[in-house]
Amino acid sequence: MAAPVIDTLAGERTRGTAPAPRKRGRFSVHFAHYKWLYLLLLPGVVYFAVFRYAPMYGVSIAFKDYVPFLGVNGSPWVGFRNFEDFFANPDFPRLLGNTLILAFLNLGVAFPLTIILALLLNEVRLSILKRTVQTLVYIPHFLSWTIVASLSFLLFALDIGPMFQFLNSVMGTNIDFLSDPAWFRPLIVLQEIWKNTGWGTIIFLAALSTVDQDQYEAAIIDGAGRFRRVWHITLPAIRSTIIVMLILAIGQMLNTGFEQIYLMTNALNREVADVFDTYVYFVGITQGAYSYSTAVGLFKSLVGIVLIFGTNWLAKRFNQSGLF
Amino acid sequence: MKIHNTRGGRIFDAANYVFLSVIGLITLLPFVYVFAGSFATEAEITRRAFFVWPEQFTLGSYEYIFATPAFVRALVTTILVTAVGTLVQLAFTVTMAYPLAKKTLRGRNLILSLVVFAMVFSGGMIPTFLLVKDLGLLNSYWALILPAAINPFSLIIIKNFFQELPAELEESAKMDGATEIGILWRILLPLSKPVLATFALFYAVGIWNDFMSPLLYLSDNSKWTLQMYLRQVTAASDLLGTGNVDPNYIPPEQGIKFAVIVVATLPILIFYPFLQKHFAKGMLIGSVKG
Numbered sequence: 063m064a065a066p067v068i069d070t071l072a073g074e075r076t077r078g079t080a081p082a083p084r085k086r087g088r089f090s091v092h093f094a095h096y097k098w099l100y101l102l103l104l105p106g107v108v109y110f111a112v113f114r115y116a117p118m119y120g121v122s123i124a125f126k127d128y129v130p131f132l133g134v135n136g137s138p139w140v141g142f143r144n145f146e147d148f149f150a151n152p153d154f155p156r157l158l159g160n161t162l163i164l165a166f167l168n169l170g171v172a173f174p175l176t177i178i179l180a181l182l183l184n185e186v187r188l189s190i191l192k193r194t195v196q197t198l199v200y201i202p203h204f205l206s207w208t209i210v211a212s213l214s215f216l217l218f219a220l221d222i223g224p225m226f227q228f229l230n231s232v233m234g235t236n237i238d239f240l241s242d243p244a245w246f247r248p249l250i251v252l253q254e255i256w257k258n259t260g261w262g263t264i265i266f267l268a269a270l271s272t273v274d275q276d277q278y279e280a281a282i283i284d285g286a287g288r289f290r291r292v293w294h295i296t297l298p299a300i301r302s303t304i305i306v307m308l309i310l311a312i313g314q315m316l317n318t319g320f321e322q323i324y325l326m327t328n329a330l331n332r333e334v335a336d337v338f339d340t341y342v343y344f345v346g347i348t349q350g351a352y353s354y355s356t357a358v359g360l361f362k363s364l365v366g367i368v369l370i371f372g373t374n375w376l377a378k379r380f381n382q383s384g385l386f
Numbered sequence: 387m388k389i390h391n392t393r394g395g396r397i398f399d400a401a402n403y404v405f406l407s408v409i410g411l412i413t414l415l416p417f418v419y420v421f422a423g424s425f426a427t428e429a430e431i432t433r434r435a436f437f438v439w440p441e442q443f444t445l446g447s448y449e450y451i452f453a454t455p456a457f458v459r460a461l462v463t464t465i466l467v468t469a470v471g472t473l474v475q476l477a478f479t480v481t482m483a484y485p486l487a488k489k490t491l492r493g494r495n496l497i498l499s500l501v502v503f504a505m506v507f508s509g510g511m512i513p514t515f516l517l518v519k520d521l522g523l524l525n526s527y528w529a530l531i532l533p534a535a536i537n538p539f540s541l542i543i544i545k546n547f548f549q550e551l552p553a554e555l556e557e558s559a560k561m562d563g564a565t566e567i568g569i570l571w572r573i574l575l576p577l578s579k580p581v582l583a584t585f586a587l588f589y590a591v592g593i594w595n596d597f598m599s600p601l602l603y604l605s606d607n608s609k610w611t612l613q614m615y616l617r618q619v620t621a622a623s624d625l626l627g628t629g630n631v632d633p634n635y636i637p638p639e640q641g642i643k644f645a646v647i648v649v650a651t652l653p654i655l656i657f658y659p660f661l662q663k664h665f666a667k668g669m670l671i672g673s674v675k676g
Contacts, residue, residue: 092492098566099485106482106536107497110504113533117509117517134516179409182402191403198410200662201417204654206595208613212620212647213416216423222640224419227435260413288395320511321597325617339511346512347602359510 124357137353144357153341161337164323165315167251173311176259177304180266181292199260210253211325215240218249241330250326254319269303270296305377313370316362338362417651424448424644431640447641451649459608460615461649463527464594467611471531471593472586478535479544479585484570486541487548498542505538515602529603530596530611540585547581548574584664587657594653612650619646 093100119134124144126137148154179199186192202210217225218239229235239245277295286294320339327335336344338358346355418438423431424447426440434441451457485491486498509517514533523529551574559569575582597613604610610618620643654661 089492096485096488096491096566099488099491102481102567102570103485103497105478106541109478109482109532109535110497110500112521113514113517113535114504114508115500117513118507120509120513120516123513123516128516130516133520182406185399185402186406187399188403191406195406195410197662198413201655201658202413204591204595204658204661205651206597206613208595208597208616209647209651212616212643213420215620216420216640216643216647217416222432224436231435256413287392288398324601325597325621342511343602347515352512352516356510356512359512363507363510 121356121360123353124360126353128353128356130352140353144354145361147354148358148361153336156333157336157338157341160334161316161318164247164250164318164337167247168254169308169311169315171251172254172259172262173308175255176262177266179259180263180270181296183263183267184270184296185288185292196260196263199263201260202257203261205257207257207319207321207325210257211322214249214253214326241328243331243334246326246331246334250322253322253326265307266300266303269300273299309370309373309377312373313366315369316366417655420644420647420651424641424648426641426644428639428641431644447645450642451645456608456610457615457646460610460612463609464612467527467530468590468593470527472590474531475535475537475589475593476582476586479537479541480570480575480582482536483541483544484548484566484574486545489549501538501541511602518603524603525606525609526603527609530593530599533599534592537589540588544578544581544585547578551577583660587661587664591654591657591661616646616650619643 123134123137125139125141126134127140127143128134128137132138183192183195186195217223220226220238220240223239226237226239229237237245239249273296278291281291281295316338318337318339320343323335323337323340324343327340339362342355342359342362345351345358415438419436422438422440425443425445426437427442427444427446430437430441486494488494508514518524518529518533523532555573555577556569559573564572595613596611597617600611600614604614607614
């Protein structure tokens with residue numbers, strides 16, 4: 063991570079002020095002068111050292127055979143054995159497949175839907191309707207996955223759920239949505255759409271509001287219809303936003319959302335439901351294979367980093383502005 | 387601006403308005419159903435597939451859950467953990483943000499770089515779990531609060547906010563002999579009330595909704611939070627097979643599930659107007675800076 067990126071992320075460069083001149087004095091003088099500030103800084107620094115950096119050091123157990131009694135430092139090194147075990151395990155291709163399928167379903171269905179919803183909202187000139195719809199579709203974003211899963215359990219329950227009964231009376235089907243493995247992925251994508259599509263439109267609507275209105279008037283004079291205006295003016299105007307959001311989404315591809323998947327997993331759909339995040343939990347926390355599951359988690363993070371830099375490189379390659 | 391609308395354009399508008407209204411309603415329907423169901427009798431819930439208004443109004447489900455010690459305990463616990471956690475997290479964030487807003491402070495750039503690095507990389511689930519375990523925080527409510535005590539992203543936004551406040555305010559206070567802690571407490575905090583309120587909401591919603599931390603750190607089911615309780619109630623019997631469900635547990639009737647969902651959702655809905663306003667702004671700040 064290069065220094066300019068850190069500056070931008072920390073909101074430094076964007077402020078446009080020159081860094082304050084530093085006086086190179088004795089540190090003890092400086093410290094005495096700022097003692098109250100250093101005191102205030104202390105709890106935060108301790109927090110970052112203990113809860114953020116100690117676990118990063120703890121990742122080293124991925125290369126060890128962790129024994130709780132010996133601790134992180136005392137446990138013996140085993141090199142890449144945990145990784146080798148994981149790649150040789152038949153779970154590996156299954157987890158990779160499940161994770162990638164869910165990721166592509168989300169990218170292929172939920173992501174375009176967000177853009178479409180933003181475009182449709184942008185076409186609304188009746189501001190009361192626009193605001194009402196926005197208010198409604200943002201709500202689910204703030205609810206926990208536990209609530210989303212509970213609502214799904216009620217709505218799709220076998221025999222008594224409204225969705226079950228509705229489809230039963232219309233099409234005569236008897237679908238066991240909650241335990242039939244074939245329905246696991248559609249339900250996950252549906253939940254994702256219900257929870258986050260509305261909220262996701264915010265960033266696109268902000269980009270849409272900056273589009274120069276004169277271009278539309280010029281296009282109307284040239285005889286362009288509604289659809290052509292969207293295609294030739296609106297979409298190109300938000301292209302860079304779409305690319306940035308896509309890069310971010312691809313970087314997050316392997317993060318399938320632990321809570322959502324965990325809550326929807328049951329004994330009958332494990333075969334399609336297991337993804338890296340939940341596997342780390344089941345193997346690590348419930349079975350106690352700490353080193354092995356840390357290796358799985360580390361592998362997932364590394365792939366995520368490669369994905370985000372790779373997509374960024376591709377975006378630049380195709381002459382688009384990348385993320386960094 | 388007035389745009390000439392063609393006939394096709396008007397048809398599109400009409401279709402679009404209808405479509406968006408339907409989307410809005412679909413978003414709302416699950417809540418309406420659950421809300422109505424929580425006031426309905428068990429017989430009505432089983433008989434009618436879907437309804438938005440109960441035929442026979444009853445408070446039975448609520449009377450039942452509020453007479454259930456496990457539910458009341460989970461609710462009270464969650465309210466307390468949310469309140470204490472929000473205060474702790476705010477205190478940690480503000481005390482760290484204020485010194486970092488001082489550009490002349492030595493070591494500031496190093497600390498800021500380390501904060502940003504922690505935004506990008508993390509130890510992950512297992513190393514964090516082992517740390518919490520080694521600290522002796524398993525089955526302690528502090529495990530729900532401390533590991534997330536500072537959100538690096540909020541820290542940097544609050545730091546930037548402090549940085550933008552006029553320096554004259556502090557200088558005049560310093561003339562009067564105030565220490566930095568006094569300045570922070572008497573001058574900066576009152577000025578930052580709206581910003582801090584936003585982040586308080588942000589933290590509170592995070593703690594209230596958190597399911598992963600109690601799942602990881604609270605194995606003792608007498609300590610469960612509302613989200614854990616909700617999951618146990620609604621995950622029908624246990625075809626789950628994912629562990630963590632009390633074996634002596636008797637699955638409740640439908641109406642009780644409805645009522646527990648309503649109680650878990652209500653605080654979020656009450657605060658929603660504030661959330662919508664401030665979070666939308668926060669998300670845009672994030673998109674510009676990040």
